[in-house]
Amino acid sequence: MSTNSTTEIQVHRTVSVPLPPERAFDLFTARMSEFWPSEHSIGESALAEVVVEPSDGGRWFERGVDGAECDWGRVAEWAPPGRLVLLWQIGADWRFDPELETEVEVTFTEESPGRTRLDLRHRHLERMGDKAEVMRGVFDSPGGWAGTLANLVDLVG
Template structure:
């Protein structure tokens, strides 16, 4: 792929689920309990046993392997419980290739609509469209299935 193609807009990955709990609970589950619902066995940079948010702007989202080594996934750009959070996502890439993930939590009848938008694919230097497609499928398992199932039970 030539560099000129990297500048073409690549649509964000957008996923929306409705979970059977209030926004504050959904936000808590998404952030503070991420290691309980995130499938680390399938979606980690290294074989990981835990992952954590540092709950403030500038904080990290990172995984931890069995030896205690930490591997960065991203940095918190926005921390607005229970309404929204945003990340500079840089798993497997440097800061100059970071994408942006926005997650919003909105009360709806019967629970909370949680919307995840993963954008900025143009920042990737290698195979941005292919990575976008991989993440599109990955977020189905991670967000639409795993997070939703865990949040519904936590409700």
């Protein structure tokens, strides 16, 4: 599902955490379940965990309390500790769409010893067609990436 639009639609959020880049990368990838809003589950059962498999081509999915798995996308680039690109394959109907690929790029930049800036860019929302601007608004809202990253910051103090 894509459009012929040449204008890229994206959401950009930045936060700073009191961790070195290696630990910030690990927090974002291996501990996503700890900061991901449970109400953002798209599975049939309540969210038990969010899994990012640690390699290029790895799966990105949720596991419900009943053990059922629901795909969200996959890992396009695994480059610790500086960069991660996830393919978001959830459409505007909040269902997995294997034909849709928007990109969630996160970079981890050391600001000072023990402090890292996370820059998150959710790109290519124009691929959501006529729902692109609506979804940009959702991702750009306090309940979107801003809230999710605020949860991450709160986790580490």
